[in-house]
Amino acid sequence: MIENFLKAKLFMPDDYKKSIFDIDFQSLKNFGISALLIDVDNTLIPYDESVPSEKLIDLFDQIKKIGFSIMIISNNHRPRIQAFSTLLGCPFVAQAKKPLKIGFNKAIKLLGIQDFNKVCVIGDQMMTDVFGAKRIGLKVILVDAIKRNNEKWFTRMNRRIEKRMLTRIKNDAPEYFSRLKLAEKR
Numbered sequence: 001m002i003e004n005f006l007k008a009k010l011f012m013p014d015d016y017k018k019s020i021f022d023i024d025f026q027s028l029k030n031f032g033i034s035a036l037l038i039d040v041d042n043t044l045i046p047y048d049e050s051v052p053s054e055k056l057i058d059l060f061d062q063i064k065k066i067g068f069s070i071m072i073i074s075n076n077h078r079p080r081i082q083a084f085s086t087l088l089g090c091p092f093v094a095q096a097k098k099p100l101k102i103g104f105n106k107a108i109k110l111l112g113i114q115d116f117n118k119v120c121v122i123g124d125q126m127m128t129d130v131f132g133a134k135r136i137g138l139k140v141i142l143v144d145a146i147k148r149n150n151e152k153w154f155t156r157m158n159r160r161i162e163k164r165m166l167t168r169i170k171n172d173a174p175e176y177f178s179r180l181k182l183a184e185k186r
């Protein structure tokens, strides 16, 4: 199984929340984070929607008021990500090829950030968002997928590896696992 060859440490998020609405952005800012790289599909909207909700637009307004720079970062194709990001008033990197480093590096460069310690990734997938962030030393907050039943085949495959990785983390780092409440992850 592929997950046996991967270091569990690279799949351990710094924090886990049910949704983006459960993240305390002010605390994150106080903690020294100033830039957010945020995934789209199943983090901000499900695959079968293309427009941000009023609630999400309000949240992004609040996040910007706190003083964060935001970059949308997605493996999905440009037309979808561009249209969505424009509605949120954020720059974006589409076809980011997460978990490869290329898209993350591009996003950080576009934001003009030198210090990787000031960056936090937010996403719903351990195999792309968490693994990608950890490979280049970024902080990452894992959230639950909004709607799992219409995920594509490669995402479903990633979910199977994710499930086994969660079991491994639970066995290797039980204290961390319960502190982050990863047991609740869907």
Ligand SMILES: [Mg+2]
Residues within 6 Å of the ligand: 039, 040, 041, 042, 043, 123, 124, 125
């Ligand atoms: Mg996603």
